[in-house]
Amino acid sequence: MNSYKMLQDAMNMIDSLAEGLIWMSEVKRLLTQQGVLVKFDEQQIEEFLIEINNGIEINDYVLVADMFEYEISPFLQGCDPIQKIS
Template sequence: MTEYVEDVIESYNSYIEGIGKGSLLVAKMLKEDRTLEAFQMITDFSEGVTWLIQAANLLRKNNVRVELEIAKMNEFLSEINSGLEIQDYVLVADLFEYEITPFFEEYRPIEKSKA
Protein backbone atom coordinates (compact mmCIF):
# COMPACT_ATOMS: atom_id res chain seq x y z
CA MET A 1 0.00 0.00 0.00
CA THR A 2 1.37 3.40 -0.93
CA GLU A 3 2.05 6.11 1.60
CA TYR A 4 -0.59 8.26 -0.14
CA VAL A 5 -3.27 5.61 0.39
CA GLU A 6 -2.23 5.23 4.03
CA ASP A 7 -2.53 9.01 4.49
CA VAL A 8 -6.01 8.97 2.96
CA ILE A 9 -7.04 6.16 5.31
CA GLU A 10 -5.73 8.10 8.29
CA SER A 11 -7.55 11.30 7.25
CA TYR A 12 -10.70 9.34 6.44
CA ASN A 13 -10.77 7.63 9.84
CA SER A 14 -9.99 10.86 11.65
CA TYR A 15 -12.81 12.72 9.93
CA ILE A 16 -15.35 9.97 10.58
CA GLU A 17 -14.33 9.85 14.24
CA GLY A 18 -15.36 13.50 14.70
CA ILE A 19 -18.63 13.48 12.77
CA GLY A 20 -20.71 12.15 15.67
CA LYS A 21 -19.76 14.97 18.04
CA GLY A 22 -20.09 17.54 15.27
CA SER A 23 -23.54 16.25 14.35
CA LEU A 24 -24.72 16.56 17.94
CA LEU A 25 -23.38 20.11 18.04
CA VAL A 26 -25.29 21.00 14.85
CA ALA A 27 -28.49 19.63 16.39
CA LYS A 28 -27.90 21.60 19.59
CA MET A 29 -27.26 24.84 17.72
CA LEU A 30 -30.41 24.44 15.64
CA LYS A 31 -32.48 23.76 18.74
CA GLU A 32 -30.99 26.84 20.42
CA ASP A 33 -31.85 28.95 17.34
CA ARG A 34 -28.16 29.54 16.58
CA THR A 35 -28.89 28.98 12.91
CA LEU A 36 -26.01 30.94 11.39
CA GLU A 37 -23.45 28.87 13.29
CA ALA A 38 -25.38 25.70 12.51
CA PHE A 39 -25.55 26.57 8.80
CA GLN A 40 -21.77 26.94 8.65
CA MET A 41 -21.32 23.57 10.32
CA ILE A 42 -23.87 22.02 7.94
CA THR A 43 -21.89 23.41 5.01
CA ASP A 44 -18.71 21.94 6.51
CA PHE A 45 -20.51 18.62 7.05
CA SER A 46 -21.71 18.54 3.43
CA GLU A 47 -18.23 19.27 2.11
CA GLY A 48 -16.77 16.66 4.43
CA VAL A 49 -19.24 14.00 3.35
CA THR A 50 -18.48 14.81 -0.28
CA TRP A 51 -14.78 14.31 0.49
CA LEU A 52 -15.53 11.02 2.30
CA ILE A 53 -17.37 9.74 -0.76
CA GLN A 54 -14.45 10.69 -3.02
CA ALA A 55 -11.96 9.14 -0.61
CA ALA A 56 -14.01 5.94 -0.35
CA ASN A 57 -14.05 5.62 -4.13
CA LEU A 58 -10.29 6.22 -4.31
CA LEU A 59 -9.63 3.65 -1.59
CA ARG A 60 -11.83 1.07 -3.28
CA LYS A 61 -9.90 1.61 -6.53
CA ASN A 62 -6.76 0.80 -4.53
CA ASN A 63 -8.29 -2.44 -3.23
CA VAL A 64 -9.02 -1.09 0.24
CA ARG A 65 -12.15 -2.47 1.86
CA VAL A 66 -14.48 0.42 2.71
CA GLU A 67 -17.77 -0.37 4.44
CA LEU A 68 -19.19 3.14 4.37
CA GLU A 69 -22.64 3.26 2.77
CA ILE A 70 -22.35 6.01 0.18
CA ALA A 71 -26.03 5.79 -0.72
CA LYS A 72 -26.97 6.45 2.92
CA MET A 73 -24.71 9.51 3.07
CA ASN A 74 -26.26 10.87 -0.13
CA GLU A 75 -29.67 10.28 1.44
CA PHE A 76 -28.62 12.30 4.50
CA LEU A 77 -27.48 15.18 2.29
CA SER A 78 -30.77 15.11 0.39
CA GLU A 79 -32.84 15.06 3.59
CA ILE A 80 -30.82 17.93 5.08
CA ASN A 81 -31.31 19.97 1.92
CA SER A 82 -35.06 19.28 1.89
CA GLY A 83 -35.41 20.28 5.55
CA LEU A 84 -33.45 23.49 5.03
CA GLU A 85 -35.48 24.40 1.94
CA ILE A 86 -38.72 24.32 3.94
CA GLN A 87 -36.98 25.88 6.96
CA ASP A 88 -37.89 22.94 9.19
CA TYR A 89 -34.92 23.23 11.51
CA VAL A 90 -36.40 20.81 14.07
CA LEU A 91 -36.46 18.13 11.37
CA VAL A 92 -32.85 18.90 10.41
CA ALA A 93 -31.77 18.90 14.08
CA ASP A 94 -33.48 15.54 14.63
CA LEU A 95 -31.83 14.15 11.52
CA PHE A 96 -28.39 15.11 12.83
CA GLU A 97 -29.10 13.88 16.36
CA TYR A 98 -31.02 10.65 15.75
CA GLU A 99 -29.82 9.44 12.35
CA ILE A 100 -26.47 10.93 11.36
CA THR A 101 -24.80 10.72 14.77
CA PRO A 102 -25.60 7.02 15.35
CA PHE A 103 -24.72 6.16 11.75
CA PHE A 104 -21.19 7.49 12.10
CA GLU A 105 -20.70 6.41 15.72
CA GLU A 106 -21.40 2.80 14.72
CA TYR A 107 -19.00 2.94 11.78
CA ARG A 108 -15.75 1.07 12.32
CA PRO A 109 -12.58 2.72 11.04
CA ILE A 110 -10.56 1.21 8.23
CA GLU A 111 -7.70 -0.84 9.60
CA LYS A 112 -4.49 -0.36 7.66
CA SER A 113 -3.44 -3.95 8.19
CA LYS A 114 -6.68 -5.20 6.63
CA ALA A 115 -6.73 -2.58 3.91
Protein backbone atom coordinates in the same frame (compact mmCIF):
# COMPACT_ATOMS: atom_id res chain seq x y z
CA MET B 1 -26.07 35.36 21.03
CA ASN B 2 -29.00 36.36 18.85
CA SER B 3 -31.05 33.84 16.91
CA TYR B 4 -29.79 35.05 13.52
CA LYS B 5 -26.16 34.44 14.57
CA MET B 6 -27.06 31.00 15.96
CA LEU B 7 -28.81 30.07 12.71
CA GLN B 8 -25.86 31.33 10.68
CA ASP B 9 -23.44 29.29 12.81
CA ALA B 10 -25.62 26.20 12.43
CA MET B 11 -25.75 26.64 8.65
CA ASN B 12 -21.96 26.94 8.55
CA MET B 13 -21.64 23.71 10.54
CA ILE B 14 -24.10 21.96 8.20
CA ASP B 15 -22.06 23.16 5.24
CA SER B 16 -18.89 21.77 6.85
CA LEU B 17 -20.61 18.46 7.51
CA ALA B 18 -21.80 18.24 3.90
CA GLU B 19 -18.25 18.88 2.69
CA GLY B 20 -16.99 16.18 5.06
CA LEU B 21 -19.55 13.63 3.88
CA ILE B 22 -18.71 14.36 0.25
CA TRP B 23 -15.03 13.97 1.12
CA MET B 24 -15.76 10.59 2.76
CA SER B 25 -17.44 9.40 -0.42
CA GLU B 26 -14.48 10.51 -2.53
CA VAL B 27 -11.98 8.86 -0.18
CA LYS B 28 -14.00 5.64 -0.29
CA ARG B 29 -13.94 5.72 -4.08
CA LEU B 30 -10.17 6.27 -4.20
CA LEU B 31 -9.40 3.65 -1.56
CA THR B 32 -11.65 1.13 -3.28
CA GLN B 33 -9.72 1.70 -6.50
CA GLN B 34 -6.60 0.69 -4.55
CA GLY B 35 -8.22 -2.50 -3.29
CA VAL B 36 -9.01 -1.27 0.22
CA LEU B 37 -12.34 -2.41 1.63
CA VAL B 38 -14.19 0.57 3.08
CA LYS B 39 -17.46 -0.18 4.85
CA PHE B 40 -20.05 2.56 4.74
CA ASP B 41 -23.08 3.24 2.63
CA GLU B 42 -22.48 6.04 0.12
CA GLN B 43 -26.16 6.01 -0.82
CA GLN B 44 -27.02 6.76 2.80
CA ILE B 45 -24.76 9.82 2.72
CA GLU B 46 -26.52 11.09 -0.38
CA GLU B 47 -29.90 10.55 1.28
CA PHE B 48 -28.76 12.49 4.37
CA LEU B 49 -27.66 15.43 2.24
CA ILE B 50 -30.93 15.47 0.31
CA GLU B 51 -33.02 15.28 3.48
CA ILE B 52 -30.99 18.02 5.19
CA ASN B 53 -31.42 20.24 2.14
CA ASN B 54 -35.16 19.56 2.05
CA GLY B 55 -35.49 20.41 5.75
CA ILE B 56 -33.59 23.65 5.31
CA GLU B 57 -35.64 24.65 2.26
CA ILE B 58 -38.86 24.39 4.24
CA ASN B 59 -37.30 25.90 7.39
CA ASP B 60 -37.91 22.69 9.35
CA TYR B 61 -34.94 22.91 11.67
CA VAL B 62 -36.43 20.39 14.08
CA LEU B 63 -36.31 17.80 11.28
CA VAL B 64 -32.69 18.72 10.55
CA ALA B 65 -31.74 18.54 14.25
CA ASP B 66 -33.50 15.18 14.62
CA MET B 67 -31.62 13.84 11.60
CA PHE B 68 -28.32 14.75 13.22
CA GLU B 69 -29.25 13.22 16.54
CA TYR B 70 -31.02 10.06 15.43
CA GLU B 71 -29.61 9.26 11.98
CA ILE B 72 -26.35 10.98 11.08
CA SER B 73 -24.58 10.67 14.43
CA PRO B 74 -25.29 6.91 14.76
CA PHE B 75 -24.27 6.42 11.11
CA LEU B 76 -20.92 8.15 11.64
CA GLN B 77 -20.31 6.35 14.93
CA GLY B 78 -20.95 3.06 13.15
CA CYS B 79 -18.36 3.68 10.43
CA ASP B 80 -15.45 1.31 10.86
CA PRO B 81 -12.04 2.98 10.84
CA ILE B 82 -9.46 1.61 8.45
CA GLN B 83 -7.09 -0.38 10.63
CA LYS B 84 -4.42 -1.37 8.17
CA ILE B 85 -3.69 -0.85 4.52
CA SER B 86 -1.65 -3.66 3.01
